Amino acid sequence: MVNRNHLKLLPIFILLATIGQALTVPGNHVSNPSVFSQAPLGTPYPTHVTLNGAGASFPAPIINFWAGNYSAGHTNTSIVYKSVGSGAGQLAAAQHVGDFFASDAPLSTAQRPLYPNILHIPETIGSIALAYNLPGITQHLNLTGALIAQIYLGQVSKWNDPAIQSINPGVTLPNQNITTVHRSDSSGTTFIFTSYLASQSTTWATTCPVGTPWPTACAGGVPPLCSPLPCAITGNGNAGVATAIQTHTYSFGYVELNYAITNGMTYGQVRNADNTAWVIPTETTTANAVKNYTSTHALPSGTADWSSVSMLNQAGLQTYPIASFTYLLVYRELNVLPSMNINETAQRNALVSFLNWVVTTGQQYSSLPTLNYVPLPASVVAVDQASINSITYTIVSKPVHRTFNLSVSNTAGWSTTALTVYSGDTVTLLLSSVDGLAHQWYLDFNNNGVFDSNENNTCTSCVTLRASTLFSSSTAVNFTFVPLIMNPNSIPSLGNWTFRDSQNAASSGNFQIFPQQIAIPFVPPANSLTSSLIPVMDTSRITTQGSLIVDMRTQVFGGNVSEITVNSASGSLTSQKTDKISGLHFTLSSGQLQSLFIFTAATQPNATSSNITVKLNGLTGTATYTVSRTLDMANQGAVNIVDLATVAFHYGTTLGQPNYSPTSDVNADGKIDILDLALVAFYFNDPAFS
Incomplete structure (x- = not known):
């Protein structure tokens, strides 16, 4: 029997349902124009591509060298690389910000679900030097991994501790405290270095986590003040x-070899894995x-999965034990990137061309005295090229x-x-003359009011018509063409272009061209499934991940959406699913195009849902989500009146009371109240995927 007190609440949830419907009532299809700037004078065909990358500092010197060298020979392409650390590079990849990403640390098995269809492309090989600042000491000190x-x-x-002094006979070491230096940012160099320490020290392996952040708590504590x-x-x-090592005497730290050499630093020689020789990091010992x-x-x-690939502690008399690949991370299907x-x-063609150049021609520069990296062996180049040549850009519109x-x-x-x-x-x-005079339609790319030779049909290299023939009749003349952005023989780029009459420059109008589709990626707050930000x-x-592709012609969207859940205490993966969704529409809400849907996961003890809001503003969009217990309680593929009625039936109860239901307590705060009703109402009539 229905509780009479609950019946009193029917007007409330009916009102909320009405509000929910109002939020999702289909509106008129509206264009969503973006503001573009007119092409500057003197640049009629600016078909220039800029590729943006970010990530590891380990390979930054050689990536920046490649960028300048490649652009010098490919003047229509610029490459901008930001050295922000491997952790930041991985996060940029997860957030789909940029074109390519760099990390010294391969993605872990646990991380991989956050990066669907991503490629690992080893682009160079380097080693980590142990550098120090000891006044008066310029030789390579002997060091072991355990030390x-x-x-x-x-x-x-202490620098003159017997553990150091005993393996460096003939060197007078100072009675000074050792100031250790480590990375403050999330770093692939730290990942390589801590992986090496874990292989050399049982204490480190059992108490200090290996990863891109520096471990702040280990058995034995941190060095004392x-x-x-x-x-x-x-x-x-x-x-x-x-810089920290160079500016602090008696300091000791780890840096990629190129940084040690180009900064004139003193660094040690490390005992090899065979325990038979002291090995200095060089191109040769790293190549071994x-x-x-x-x-x-x-x-x-x-x-x-590349997480098990490691070149640490390789055998050989003259093999340096702290060597590693460093990787470019690139999505195999590039239409998931807004850029x-x-x-x-x-953009795809420019990226593929650059990457192929990097792993072939670019390798000849690896061992320059200003770089000090190791060229990729032919077997690695073959793997890389297979990956690079599999990269696609698919147009769905x-x-x-x-x-x-x-x-x-x-x-x-x-x-x-x-x-x-x-x-x-x-x-x-369909062109016609009103005054009986001759006219001609054309695109004035440089907006100079002059019918230039590369804007008319005498352009011998142009495969696409840009100008009509002369017409003077009131009977319409048919002029057909196909505008293609970033095509030097068609339209230089998206945006606003001026069309004119070649016989009267004052007769003009605006020709606006949009891209066919845009990507709206989910933006995860962190690149780790176990982060407290998730x-x-x-x-x-x-964690909900994926990239939605919007057909700009119809403003209908779809794509692959993944939902990954881990146990919040243990960090172990508990569920993972990917669905391909399609045919979702935007509606006009508060002056903005918006679409809502939910994604349900069969978690325990209660099913949960990612409640997703997608917004489109011009050529940019956002996909954000909150989590709750599932809003599609009836499992009917949409949030509907049954779900509202279910919450209303248990309305006003709290955890421990007979009529309390955890399913209806969608925000899991221990009470079923107006907040639960409002959340269900907000997504009322929106689709649910399970």
Whole structure:
């Protein structure tokens, strides 16, 4: 029997349901124009592509060298690389910000679900040097892996400690405290270094986590304070660590070899894995590591798991034990990146060309004295090229045929002064003369009011018409062309272009061209499933990931959406699913295009849902989500009146009361109240995927 007190609440939830419906009532299809700037004078065909990358500082010197060298020979392409650390590079990849990403640390098995269809492309090989600042000492000190771990654990804290002095006979070491230096940022160099320490020290392996962040708590604590400086200081990036070592006497830290050499630093020689020799990091001793590894191990494919690939502690008399690949992370399907959709296939082609150049021609520069990296062996290049050549950019939007009627006279100008099309459309202009005089339609790319040779049909290299023939009749003349953005023989780029009459420059209008599609990626707050930034519901930490592709012609969208849950206490993966959704529409809400849907996961003890809000503003969009217990309680594929009624039936109860239901307590706060009703009402009539 229904509780009468609950019946009193029916007006409340009916009102909320009405509000929910109002939020999602289909509105009129509206165009969502973006503001573009006119092409500057003197640049009629600016078909220039800029590729943006970010990530590891370990390979930054050689990536920046490659960028400049490649652009010098490919003047239509610029490459901008930001050295922000591997952790920041991985996060940028997860958030789909940029075109390519760099990390010294391969993605872990646990991280991989956050990066669907991503490629690992080893682009170079380097080693980590142990550098120090000891006045008067310029030789390569002997160091063992166990000793290095003891120094960073604070167990060896003096430079003249017997553990150091005994393996460096003939060197007078100072009675000074050791100031250790480590990275302050999330770093692939730290990942390689701590992985090495874990292989050399049982204490480190059992108590200090290996990863891109520096471990802040280990058995044995952190090095103690010493006067006048703390015995542990930090630096941002390899450059920051190098600077910290150079500016602090008696300091000791880890940097990529190139930074040690180019900064004139003193660094140690490390005992090899065979325990038979002290080995200085050089191009040759680092190359021995990759040679020995690749001769005994088959490399994974680009889309496979690279987390077990390690060149640490490779055998050989003259093999340096702290060597590693560093990786470019690139999505195999590039239409998931917003930056790619602006220039369509031109951006993809530029990236593929650059990457192929990097792993082939670019390798010859690796061992320059200013770089000090190791060229990739042929076997690694083959794996890389297979990955690079598998990269695609898929256009899901279908071109249409658009027809416009335009008449013109010298006194009144064009009858229509604004044309909007999408790249790849077939455009037909029905052109007629009102005053019986001759006229000609053309696109004035540099907006100089002059019918330039590369704007008319005498352009011998142009495969697409840009100008009509002369017409003077009131009977319409048919002029058909296909505008393609980033095509030097068509339209230089998306945006606003001026069309004119070649016989009367004052007769002009605006020709606006949009891209065919854009990507709206989910933006995870962190690149780790176990991060405290990931939303938690009950015992599950829930991450929703994917990239939605919006057909700009129809403003219908879809894509692959993944939901990954881990146990919030143990961090173990509890569920993972990916669905391909399609046919979702935007509606106009509060002046903005918006779409809502939910994604349900069969978590325990209660099913949960990611409640997703997608917004579109011009050529940019956002996909955000909150988590709750599932809003599709009836499992009917949509949030509907049954779900509202279910919450209403249990309304007013709290945890422990007979009529309390955890299913209806969608925000899991222990009470079923107006907040639960409002959340269900907000997503009322919206689709649910389970």
